[in-house]
Amino acid sequence: MSVDTLTAADPIRLEVALGERAYPILIGAGLLERAGEWIAPLLKGRRRVVVITDTNVGPLHLPRLTAGLAAAGVSVDTVTVPAGEGSKSWAGIADLVDRLLDLRVDRGTLLLALGGGVIGDLVGFAAAITMRGVDFVQIPTTLLAQVDSSVGGKTGINTKAGKNLVGSFHQPRLVLADMDCIATLPPRQLRAGYAEIVKHTVLGDAAMFAWLEAGGGAALLAGDRAALAKAVRHSCETKATIVAADEREGGQRALLNLGHTFGHALEAETGFSDTLLHGEAVAIGMVQALDLSVRLGLCPAADKARLVAHLVACGLPVDQQACGGPFDPATLVAHMRLDKKAKAGELTFVLCTGLGSAIVRDGVPESDVLPVLSEAH
């Protein structure tokens, strides 16, 4: 089904099968205008929600959401936070929780996260800790958030020591992905979100990678809504399946971290700033992960070359030079030792065993990693 033929009455509906915490993912067009249809039933008779959004998204998309809720008799309090990764911080979470408490939220209050991955991660964390846990809904407005961050319940903030090192698993009650939001997204942000789509194919679906490579990706980036719908659906299905099998990353969920051990180190080195967007870090990190995989004899060099060629064709960065590097390899390795996958300070990586399949490898020697960090691609 293409998004051109979708209406709010018939969105694509997927499910994250987590037993009593299972929730739907709705993907379609015109969903904000009808949000009350899906959100009012979550309110248990209440008539008020708190929407948390950022300074870019609010003016663009909040009026449609507010109207959609009003149509179902639901009123809205709004909290607006500064746009950008800086809000995913100790200061950002303290400020948000204080503002929620000032609004007199209680355990029955539903929070709506309207924005990209920063808003989703921040609001999800606020929902996890306010009153020891309130419900929230993800309303992702970036491509990255629609294909990745809104699904799976990882919430949290960045700290001085690194990316996402403080947070919790707290699943949303609903994910409402309205494709109309993507129309206002700056091209650089669209490309950054595309990197996570590529990731889902590299770790699990060679045929879908080939589809992206053969023109599906270019079509999506040029605004083709059918291509967009196909890719968003594929990513959400991939992620929902993995999360349902391993919610708390005891095993296979770590595959979703492909490119992130390298990428998060680069984000830390560039100060969690606009110099390097998360999706761009993932693009570079995936290339480095495939480089390491090739060096360890796990992956054909030709597969790494295909990935690099595709990312370059899509306008994504593939090496550290694109974000002010190369950075000191020892400093990058020090960041990686703080990664949540590391065990007793030993390095763990998600490695590729050929396009479409990946494994988790513990105890990778630093001597194997250092050459990757000096390489341009």
Ligand SMILES: NC(=O)c1ccc[n+]([C@@H]2O[C@H](COP(=O)([O-])OP(=O)(O)OC[C@H]3O[C@@H](n4cnc5c(N)ncnc54)[C@H](O)[C@@H]3O)[C@@H](O)[C@H]2O)c1
């Ligand atoms: N929890 C997870 O599973 C998960 C997965 C992937 C990424 N993440 C996290 O997500 C964050 C990155 O998310 P992101 O790339 O969405 O960044 P973001 O939330 O900062 O959004 C990017 C920019 O686009 C703006 N924006 C958002 N929607 C818009 C729209 N429709 N039109 C115009 N502008 C819009 C935002 O204001 C911001 O300036 C990172 O912190 C990353 O660690 C989390």
Ligand SMILES: O=C(O)C(=O)C[C@@H](O)[C@H](O)[C@H](O)COP(=O)(O)O
């Ligand atoms: O959902 C997951 O699991 C992921 O790893 C998805 C990643 O794209 C995302 O960036 C996630 O926030 C990384 O998690 P972390 O545990 O490495 O902080």
Ligand SMILES: [Zn+2]
């Ligand atoms: Zn990511």
